[in-house]
Each structure stands twice: as structure tokens, then as C-alpha cells.
Amino acid sequence: TKEKCYRKEFITVFGSPVDENPTVVIMDAAFKALGLDWIYNAFEVYPQDLETAVQSIKALHMKGANCTIPHKVAVMKYLDHISDAASIIGAVNTVYLKDGETYGENSDGKGFTKALEEDQIPITGKNYVLLGAGGAAKAIAVELALAGAGRITVVNRSRGRGEELVELLLSKTPVKADFVLWDHSYELPADTDVLINSTSIGLYPDTSSPDLVYDSLRPQMVVCDVIPNPPQTPFLTEAQNRGCHTLNGCAMLVNQGAINIKLWTGLDAPRDIMKAALLKEFQ
Template sequence: MYQKKLVGVFGDPVDDNPSVVIEQVAFDYMKLPMEYLTIQVKKGDLQAAIEGLRAMNFTGINITMPHKIDVLQYLDYVADDAKIMGAVNTIYVKDGKLYGENTDGKGFMRNLRNGNVPTKGKNVVLLGAGGVARAISVELANAGVKHITVVNVIKEEGERLVELLNSKTSVEATFVFWDHKYSVPDKTDIVVNATPIGFVNKEEKPNIVYESIHPQMVVCDVIPNNMNTLFLEEAKKIGCKTFHGMQMLVNQGAIAFELWTGLEAPVQVMLEALAKVYGD
């Protein structure tokens, strides 16, 4: 009996996981016999679930919390940048071996490259210090950014990220405790909101001095369910070049698609499907 190849996401169940939308529409558009499944894997069952990938002939999976860190110990190979980040969100199977990648930062970097935004020697302000911020900052460091200022409301979290960047990459990183309305330094080239501010409540925006942003800055948001966050709207009023998180999410999904299939992803089809479900 002919069966579809299986791909999926392991982790806490999410009713409206956007990866299901963009990956399945890509498989269907390319007429590939592949099915993307959402599978709840409890914390204590991770090893058994990963071992089951081979037994069930999965092509690959995405990994969500709470497994992004713990899964590394069960993989045969982990990409160098993912090792620095200490987290994996995408696994593909090749010749029976499990390979781990982190596409969070790669999706962000593809946004910048597609927009012809140079990174070498540039100064970045990164709002947030969680998992997405960590992935983005490592990829920016690897792309030759000169300096990253990490701005975060949790002091210990921000200091850990700065220590990681200074010890594991060639970038110079400093930390600013976000207990005030933050003013973006004048010499900043790229500003990134890597916090969840604006995700649940679309009327929220990061607590910064928006008058400190100037038109020469590139402003990016990682919020995946809104192309026009208030953060980006403020930047657009100033005249900045902006990038939204929905495109970043599609780029992440496209990279995963390419790892699983070896084919170029239908990015525009994926973006249109995501915008139809989550767009304004």
C-alpha cells in the first residue's frame, strides 16, 4: 500500500500551529506525497519519540518547547550554530542519521539578505534575550555584525546571552537592563524586536523612545501573526525599512522544507497561505 512520507512537529500541542499551514500547503502545491502532523510529546517521552522517527520512516520534524534543548543529546549531528545556541528546532533524517538545525535565526537572516540589507560591520540593538533572540544574535554574529546591544527586562537572561555571544562568537556584545524607556543609540544600524510584545495584544509595542529611531535604521519584528505591528508602524512613519515576522516564519519553514525535500520551497505560496489565516 502506498503511503505518504511523514513530517511533523513534536512538542506541546498548539491548535493553530502556523507550521502546519505553511508546510502542508507547500507539500500540496509541489504535489509531494507528504503529510505534516502535529504530535504531542510529553517531556519524559522525548527519547522514545526521537527513536521512533527512524522506525516510522519520518523524513523529519520540527521541535517546539519544551524539547528544543533536551533533544540535542539524541541526535547524530548538530549544526555548529545550533550547538552555540544550545537548541534545535528542525530535524531531518539522512541515511538513517538524525541531523539537527535551528532555523529561527536563519529565517531572519534570509529576510535581510532578500532585502539587500548588509550586516558586516553593523551595530544592532536586540530587544529581548529569549530563544528567538539567541538564535538571531548568533546568526548575526556569524554574518559579521560588529556590535550587538541586548536589551532585556530580565537581567540574568540578558547577561547570559551577552556572555554567550562574547565567548562563543567574534561579535562584541553588551547588555542594557530594560527597566526604563529605552533610547536607541544614534549609531545603530538594525533594530530587532525579538520579544513577544504585540503577539497576544496587538495594541502593545516595545517601551522605547521612538523619536530615537532615524530613517537610516532597519527595523525588524519577529511577531509571526501580524505584518503591521505597532512597532513596525512607528518605524514606517519615520521612514525606516522594515521587515515583519510573518515573512521570517515563512523563511524558517522554507528552510525546513528544503532540508526535508531537497527542493526549493514555494515561498510566495507559503506566505499567501499564512497571511490568509493570520494576516490582518
Template sequence: MKKLFGVIGDPIEHSMSPSMHNELFQVYGINANYHAFHVKKENLSDAVKGFKALGFAGFNVTVPHKEAIIPLLDELDPLAKAIGAVNTVVNENGNLKGFNTDGSGFVKGLLERISMLSEKKVLIIGAGGAARAIYFTMAKEGPGLLDICNRTVTKANLIVKDCPYQVTARALNIEEAEHQLEIYDLIIQTTPIGMAPDIERSPISIHKLKSGSFVSDIIYNPLETKLLREAGNKGAEIQNGLDMFVHQGALAFKKWNGIVPDIKRMKDKVLKQLGGLSC
């Protein structure tokens, strides 16, 4: 019997997950299909019930459902519970268990470009589910400073307060972060601002960005956001969200199928579909 997998989000048309996972199923001889489902907030509960009723083996969760889906699941992995967001669900004999592979996927991709994170001064932009996952995972790596900024500072404050790891940290508003941007070695952008089709927006002004810093944007469509383009022009090293995307996808694939997939193949597949070169 064919296994069913999927991804839910709003919007979802931009997702490369179906092509990436369906190719992996072919490569590893797994009788399965992966589909994208456009699910609005008011339909989330019905969608989860439908996946369970249809016997989906697992599914991914993207914006804006990563936090809202938690009460609809039967069980949470301890890390997902601490983060307060889920991006991967596994159906274990009718029991829907939520995991979070965002933070681990991001750090795995980042460490391919940066040799170590200790002592670095880091700024995270945004305070949603992905920001929370990345913040907690980064805190575990022991950076010298781990600030977080958001238009609603109370949300950023909650992430700092809830973090289970000791780290020097501050919650800032966007303007405060902009005014001291030159102190950061690493800036991580976690919001949807700049994602296709609204590609001419940027979440923060980088007028004070220092040359030689590293700027990572978790968006992968487009491959170069306005933020990354401007940062590159100012002499920063840049990274789009493709590395995080394939690594978190690989972690999900392993949870569903018990197989560690070929990361290079996954990345090449997404790049081919996007028609560009990664940065």
C-alpha cells in the same frame, strides 16, 4: 509509503507550517503529510520517542522546546550545537539529527530589505533560542555594534560570551536599552511578547526610537504587532516575521526533501491564510 512530518510547540494553534508545507508536498509531488502537535514541556521526551517510533521523516521545533530538545536527539549539526537550540530535526535512518535554520532564515529575509549589515548598530530583544540563533548569525555579518537586551541580563550575557564571532557587543537590561534606543539603526524583536492572542503587549518602550531606523519582529501572527505599529508611527521601516518564517521553512524543506522550494509561493500561502498584507 507516505512520509510524516510535523511541528511541536506550546502553544501551537497559531502555526502556519502545516498549510505551508502540505501545499509544497502537493506542488512537488511528494507523498507526505505535515501536522501540528501541541506538546507540553513535561511530555517532550515522550513526543520525541513517539516521532522516532512512528518513523517521522522530520519535524520542526518551536517555543518553548528549542533548547530542551537537544539532549533527546542523537546528533547535532555543529551550528545548532554552537547556538544551543534546534528548530529542525531530520530522521536519518533512525538517527534524529538537530539543525537550526532560524538565524540563516532571518538573515536571508532581512537582506531582502536591507542591502548590507556591516557598520550598522543593532539591538536584539530577548535571549531565547531564536535570539541566540539570530545573534550568532548576525555577528558573522560584522555589524558595527551588536547589543542584546533581556529582562534577565544573565541570559543575554551568556549569548554574548558564547558567540563564536568577534563583534562589539553589550548585554543590557530592558530599561538600559530603552534609554539609549536612539543609537540603533536596526532593532530585532525575538520574544513571543505580542503574539496572538495577546496582541496588545510590547516587549519594550520605543519612546526614544529614531525615525528612519529599521524594526523587525519575528512574530508573524499578527502580521503587525503592537511594537511594529508603534515603530511605523514613529517613522521607522518595519518588517514582521513572515520573511524569516518562510526562509527558515524553506531551509528545513530542503534538508528533508533535497528541493529548494518556491519562496514566493510559500509567502503567498501564509498571507492568504492570515488574511492580510505583509509589512
């Protein structure tokens, strides 16, 4: 007779606040579809307890963890290994355990480039306009740059963060990059290939849109939003009204989750099922 295992594999997200983090929805859907009796649950972790929380991954033989606000940067000092991209970005959102050691990865930006790939949107040599310079913007910009993007124009409200991101791209990646201070309604350069909102503008319950000259959008431009909730932001609707192909924040979130599942289970994630579960949740 087959030996029974009553122990379930466990994966967590460390954050604070973390109660409203929807990642469990896509993970549950994925585990079910893959036939894995695994558990994903959020843990409220305060900054002063992060080290103990990370040690628990090893102590409890967990497969891994996600890190979210405010732990993405602080977690790095407690890990055994950090991927090249995550060290350039300076933040880790995913931890996995391999041969008893912890590895840090950042799948936020990779989730974004994977979502572009999924829609057959080429990256090499293309011109990007990136609204925002926070954590999400940084991860996206670094992955686009490492994937061969031609030029990234960072448009940000505060000069310090914007210039810092451009400096990082120029010093650590081969991409061309420039900064525009966002103190006016921004008009897109006509040679823009892809426009990305990576600010938190439009995140539920906010219904506003980035301050742009929307008539500078051309139908051949691809327009992306990182906001997963609501999936259809007023920003994306503006772009669609001008004939642009759009990509919403759910695509990025699901692809990021799919990359994590591969790291934790070694299996290819059921992305369509995960996407459907997330859209249902945000209905």
C-alpha cells in the same frame, strides 16, 4: 507499468501545547506547490515522552520533524548529530533524517538572516539592537554574529538572561556585544543600523509595544519584529511612521520553513506561496 507507492512521507512538529502551531499552513502550501504528496502534522508530545517521539522518527522512517516549546533544548540529547550553530545556540528546532541518522539544526535565526538577505539588507559590520534575550533572540543573535555583524546590543528586562547571551556571543563568536538593562524607556544609539523586537511583546492577543523612545528611530534604520501574528504589529507601525524599512515576523517564519523544506526534500521552497498562505491565515 510503474510501481505504485501508497505510502506518504510524513513530517511532524513535536510540542506541548501544539494545537495552535500554524506551521502546517505554510508546509501544506509548499508541498502542494512542489507537487509533493507529503503530510505535515503536529503531535502533542509531553516532556517525558520526547525520547520515544524522537526515536519514532527513525523507527517510522520519517523525513524529519520540527521541535517547539518546550522541547527545543531537551531534544538535543536524543539526536545523533547537531550543527555547529545549533550547538552554540543550545537549541534545535529542526530534525532531519539522513542515512538513518538524526541531525539537529536551528533554522530560527537562519530564517531571520535569510529574510534580511531577501530584502537586500547587508549584515556585515552593521550595528544591531536586539530587544529580548530568550530563545528567538539567542538564535537570531548567534546567526547575525556568525554572518559578520559588527555589534549587537542586547536590551533585556532581566539581567541574568541578557548578560548570559552577551557572554555567549563574546566567547563563541567574533562579534562585539554589550548588555543594557531594560528598566527604562530605551533610546536607540544614533549609529544603530537594525532594531529587532525578539520579545513576545505584541503577540496576539497582546497589543502593546516595546518601551522605547520612538523618536530616537531614524529613517535609515531597519526595524524588524519576530511576532508573526499579527504580521503588522503596533511596533512596526511606529517604525513605518518614522520612515523606517520594516520586516515582519512572517518573513522570518517563512524563511525558516523554507530552510527546513530544503533539508527535508532537497528542493527550493516556494517562499512567495508560503508567505501568501500564512498572511491569509492571519487575516
